[in-house]
Amino acid sequence: MSRDIKPLFDWANKIGDANINNRILAKAMPALIAAKFVLTDTMIREDISFDVPYDIFDVLKKSAEELLNASYEEGK
Amino acid sequence: MFDINKYEFDQEHNCLEIGGEAMVFHCHHYMMNLQRTILDADYIQSELFLVGSAADALYCQLSNLCEGLDIDASKKMAQDIYKTFGYGLIDLSDMDADGIELQTTKSFFSQNWVLKYGASKKPVDYYTTGFLAAAYAVIYDKNLEDIFAQQSSCMACGDTNNTFIIRQGACNFARYPKKQATVFKDVAKVSLNWEYEELITNAFLGAHATMVGNEDGLIPAFGVYLVRTQSDYINRLQFEFAKAMSDVAGEYGETLAGELLMEAGHACGFFTYGGIMNSVEWEGAVKPYLKTKEDWIKGLAAIVNTMGWGYHTAVELSEQRAIFRNYNDFEDLSYMRMYGTNKHPIHWANSGGFTGLMQLVYNTDIVNGEKIETEEGFRAMRRSKVGYKTKMTKGISCGDDYLEVEIYL
Numbered sequence: 001m002s003r004d005i006k007p008l009f010d011w012a013n014k015i016g017d018a019n020i021n022n023r024i025l026a027k028a029m030p031a032l033i034a035a036k037f038v039l040t041d042t043m044i045r046e047d048i049s050f051d052v053p054y055d056i057f058d059v060l061k062k063s064a065e066e067l068l069n070a071s072y073e074e075g076k
Numbered sequence: 077m078f079d080i081n082k083y084e085f086d087q088e089h090n091c092l093e094i095g096g097e098a099m100v101f102h103c104h105h106y107m108m109n110l111q112r113t114i115l116d117a118d119y120i121q122s123e124l125f126l127v128g129s130a131a132d133a134l135y136c137q138l139s140n141l142c143e144g145l146d147i148d149a150s151k152k153m154a155q156d157i158y159k160t161f162g163y164g165l166i167d168l169s170d171m172d173a174d175g176i177e178l179q180t181t182k183s184f185f186s187q188n189w190v191l192k193y194g195a196s197k198k199p200v201d202y203y204t205t206g207f208l209a210a211a212y213a214v215i216y217d218k219n220l221e222d223i224f225a226q227q228s229s230c231m232a233c234g235d236t237n238n239t240f241i242i243r244q245g246a247c248n249f250a251r252y253p254k255k256q257a258t259v260f261k262d263v264a265k266v267s268l269n270w271e272y273e274e275l276i277t278n279a280f281l282g283a284h285a286t287m288v289g290n291e292d293g294l295i296p297a298f299g300v301y302l303v304r305t306q307s308d309y310i311n312r313l314q315f316e317f318a319k320a321m322s323d324v325a326g327e328y329g330e331t332l333a334g335e336l337l338m339e340a341g342h343a344c345g346f347f348t349y350g351g352i353m354n355s356v357e358w359e360g361a362v363k364p365y366l367k368t369k370e371d372w373i374k375g376l377a378a379i380v381n382t383m384g385w386g387y388h389t390a391v392e393l394s395e396q397r398a399i400f401r402n403y404n405d406f407e408d409l410s411y412m413r414m415y416g417t418n419k420h421p422i423h424w425a426n427s428g429g430f431t432g433l434m435q436l437v438y439n440t441d442i443v444n445g446e447k448i449e450t451e452e453g454f455r456a457m458r459r460s461k462v463g464y465k466t467k468m469t470k471g472i473s474c475g476d477d478y479l480e481v482e483i484y485l
Contacts, residue, residue, distance in 0.1 A: 023113075
């Protein structure tokens with residue numbers, strides 16, 4: 001099972017810093033490494049959609065929410 | 077008040093040394109951005125080096141500045157440099173051989189953290205924690221290894237003041253090996269190749285000495301708060317963070333760290349360089365000589381070459397592509413003093429600053445009087461679809477003669 005991370009990062013970019021992608025990746029880095037999953041700012045920016053496993057999505061979502069002090073609700 | 081004028085600016089190497097420490101200016105945008113970047117990675121024990129880097133640099137500096145002084149004169153020296161360098165105010169009169177519990181309401185870090193990011197969940201003035209540990213060690217002839225240092229309250233957390241506890245005990249911050257002496261790279265420099273360079277540089281030589289802490293121990297200038305900081309303190313933060321990220325995730329971690337560190341440089345380039353270009357001093361002493369956007373960049377370089385960051389120059393410069401150099405840049409010299417040589421360039425702050433400068437001049441309307449001062453303006457510029465890319469191509473710590481960075485669309 002996988003899930004597109006683009007809406008999550010679009011939301012983060014709408015309300016966060018210009019470099020929020022890298023901040024989220026840095027915060028989630030240990031989990032990404034443990035899952036052997038390499039994700040970069042360029043990959044996020046250049047792809048129209050980017051599917052990742054559910055557990056990776058959850059880690060990225062939690063990191064984004066912590067950094068932005070806000071809750072992510074898809075579609076809003 | 078500590079007299080900066082007693083310390084001669086080294087015009088050959090574009091640097092200033094005080095008490096054996098190379099000193100550089102940084103703005104609150106850079107300092108806060110860098111510290112937040114480090115703290116974001118909460119899986120790293122960064123408190124160790126956030127405090128330890130300050131303690132190490134200040135121990136070296138205060139050991140030199142307090143040599144031959146008695147206890148009271150040494151306390152005054154520490155208080156005076158803290159204020160003069162723009163970190164706020166501290167009162168060491170209650171410090172004794174057992175240490176000190178010190179309170180202050182004037183803190184560059186705590187006040188600017190709130191100004192830029194709002195409230196913090198944890199105390200943020202790691203610099204002062206390290207500063208006080210070093211002052212205690214020097215004044216009472218203690219080993220840093222035997223000192224416990226902690227910030228127990230912080231205005232950034234909503235407390236009414238900052239409280240620091242410094243005492244003998246198990247050391248709770250990082251310690252580092254003795255540093256090497258500065259080795260300058262004395263090679264022929266490519267100049268800015270601009271007819272007004274000497275005129276502008278001479279006009280601003282010595283101006284750095286006017287940027288000292290006010291009655292609150294802060295240095296408001298060019299629309300930002302500046303600190304005159306120990307180059308080895310601030311750069312060790314970068315190097316230790318990159319190393320920690322590399323330890324966690326190898327090349328991926330180090331690359332990501334580099335991107336984040338460069339972002340702090342972008343902020344510095346945008347806000348500080350933008351503030352200089354919006355200033356009365358620029359309007360009167362520089363702007364009359366500027367005809368093209370390239371002149372704006374060269375005028376800025378002619379000024380910052382008097383600030384202690386090395387000699388900035390451009391060997392290629394156009395809207396599409398620029399190649400900048402810095403001879404004896406502060407990042408590489410710091411790296412070599414503390415770590416020796418390296419395989420990859422490590423001058424993220426310089427390179428981010430150059431990139432921010434390109435974006436400022438070519439991607440905003442500053443040359444036509446647009447004010448550059450808001451966080452939203454910074455976000456808009458950074459999100460611009462015509463953003464510049466940055467490639468760090470040479471570094472003195474890699475064995476090259478100078479720092480070189482390519483900025484291109």
